[in-house]
Amino acid sequence: MKLVVVSAGLSVPSSTRLLADRLTQAVRRREPVDVQVVELRDLAVEIAHHLTNGFPAGKLAAALDAVAAADGLIVVTPVFSASYSGLFKSFFDVMDQEALAGKPVLIAATGGSARHSLVLEHALRPLFSYLRAVVVPTAVYAASEDWGAQGLPERIERAAGELVPLMTALSGAPAAPAATSVPQQPGPTASGPREEPGRAVAGPEKNGAGGFTVVPFAEQLAALSGR
Incomplete structure (x- = not known):
């Protein structure tokens, strides 16, 4: 099975990428998967060009194709102004609206304060429901104080445990x-x-x-x- 991880972190190192890696490891502990990571900061210029001219360049086109061909997705964004980042939204704006139909998606976000955790339910889940993806019940938010604290590892494991069965169901025998x-x-x-x-x-x-x-x-x- 193929798992594509979309990370919208901007810094290096990035807490957004760290959360994406933790979620990926939890999935791999349950099922052997081929993983491809899409770092959106490397595609920022091509995404902007696509928004203005309507044509994806080489790296962006490859990333869009990888997402469309995946058996499941992990998507992680930092929180800016109480919502997902503009770069994160722009990537999914240029994607074909049919690409995520029926595809299992695990949503996650990082932020400086626990007060932003509702971004998962108020912004990310509605976005992927609109794109007709199958969003797993458990979403994962990591505030600055969550790293190394109790609770985050359990949420990561629960979310991964919900994603794997959906991926397996969709990549199995013909319907x-x-x-x-x-x-x-x-x-x-x-x-x-x-x-x-x-x-x-x-x-x-x-x-x-x-x-x-x-x-x-x-x-x-x-x-x-x-x-």
């Missing part, structure tokens, strides 16, 4: 049919299933007319990814 009808219950007569008072029978003839179908979660993910 089965998109929907499976609920079978009819056996009844005493050949005319159809027996209905009890106050209880509706869920059978194939009910589909499309107030009935329902059951679609396994893995099949929903596979259908979204077009595999």
